[in-house]
Amino acid sequence: GENVEQHPSTLSVQEGDSAVIKCTYSDSASNYFPWYKQELGKRPQLIIDIRSNVGEKKDQRIAVTLNKTAKHFSLHITETQPEDSAVYFCAAVLSNSNSGYALNFGKGTSLLVTP
Amino acid sequence: DAGVTQSPTHLIKTRGQQVTLRCSPKSGHDTVSWYQQALGQGPQFIFQYYEEEERQRGNFPDRFSGHQFPNYSSELNVNALLLGDSALYLCASRTYNEQFFGPGTRLTVL
Numbered sequence: 045g046e047n048v049e050q051h052p053s054t055l056s057v058q059e060g061d062s063a064v065i066k067c068t069y070s071d072s073a074s075n076y077f078p079w080y081k082q083e084l085g086k087r088p089q090l091i092i093d094i095r096s097n098v099g100e101k102k103d104q105r106i107a108v109t110l111n112k113t114a115k116h117f118s119l120h121i122t123e124t125q126p127e128d129s130a131v132y133f134c135a136a137v138l139s140n141s142n143s144g145y146a147l148n149f150g151k152g153t154s155l156l157v158t159p
Numbered sequence: 160d161a162g163v164t165q166s167p168t169h170l171i172k173t174r175g176q177q178v179t180l181r182c183s184p185k186s187g188h189d190t191v192s193w194y195q196q197a198l199g200q201g202p203q204f205i206f207q208y209y210e211e212e213e214r215q216r217g218n219f220p221d222r223f224s225g226h227q228f229p230n231y232s233s234e235l236n237v238n239a240l241l242l243g244d245s246a247l248y249l250c251a252s253r254t255y256n257e258q259f260f261g262p263g264t265r266l267t268v269l
Contacts, residue, residue, distance in 0.1 A: 050201075076256045087249065087260040088202065095256070133201050137256075145253055146192065146215050149201030 046071040048136050050150025058158055063124050065153045067134035068116040074136040077110060077117050078147070083130045091132075092119070124157045131155070161186075163252050163261035171267045172240050180235040180264045184252030190214075191233040192258065193225060196247040208233050240268045 047070040057063050069077075075096040080088035094101045094108045094117065101108050105124075110117040117136075121128055131154050135147040164183045172178050184191050190209045194202035204217035208227035227233045231252075237244055245268045251258040 078257070080260075087262045090257060090259065093257065135201075145190070145256065145258065146204040146207060146217060147194075147202070147251075147258060148204070151201050152199075 046148040048150040054154045056156045063121045065119045069136040073138045080133045081130045129157045165261040169265045177238045182250030183232045188252035190253040192251045193235045194249040
């Protein structure tokens with residue numbers, strides 16, 4: 045099955061700096077890669093996703109890049125703010141009607157943005 | 160639209176007992192998945208229901224079972240509870256690829 049590894053496990057940055065979180069996956073057939081943000085005691089919330097036919101996607105201060113050959117994808121947050129502090133999870137899945145849509149999550153990165 | 164809802168919010172059980180958790184999907188969603196999130200870990204896929212049938216299952220024992228009703232809501236049942244079953248249980252409903260999570264049920268097994 046799919047195995048997703050995520051690094052680093054903790055990340056501390058100063059407000060205004062950039063943060064980068066990296067994930068690798070094992071199943072080359074995986075074709076959908078979402079990122080979730082989970083604040084303490086709350087549900088995971090989808091913040092951005094990318095499909096395997098796209099190399100990069102950007103939404104305001106957040107961007108995701110995908111390297112299919114190397115089987116890794118990354119989350120980039122620019123101009124970080126204290127409210128970006130949370131645990132971020134990457135996930136990978138082979139998404140089609142036959143295989144289902146079970147998300148395989150990384151172990152998470154705890155991001156702390158200090159003012 | 161209330162989004163994905165789950166009940167109860169918190170639950171305390173003792174070892175050996177059975178528990179039932181409930182989930183109502185987001186309006187318009189027909190597929191429901193259940194995940195277990197242990198403290199400090201990422202969510203782990205339990206199983207997925209579509210058209211009232213279990214379509215996909217993760218690496219969880221048969222003590223974990225589920226059901227989906229005609230209105231797409233779902234239940235997760237866990238029998239013979241173990242201390243290690245203590246976790247946040249998340250329900251997610253899906254449209255296309257995007258999965259939206261409910262607030263979860265925090266289960267504590269004593």
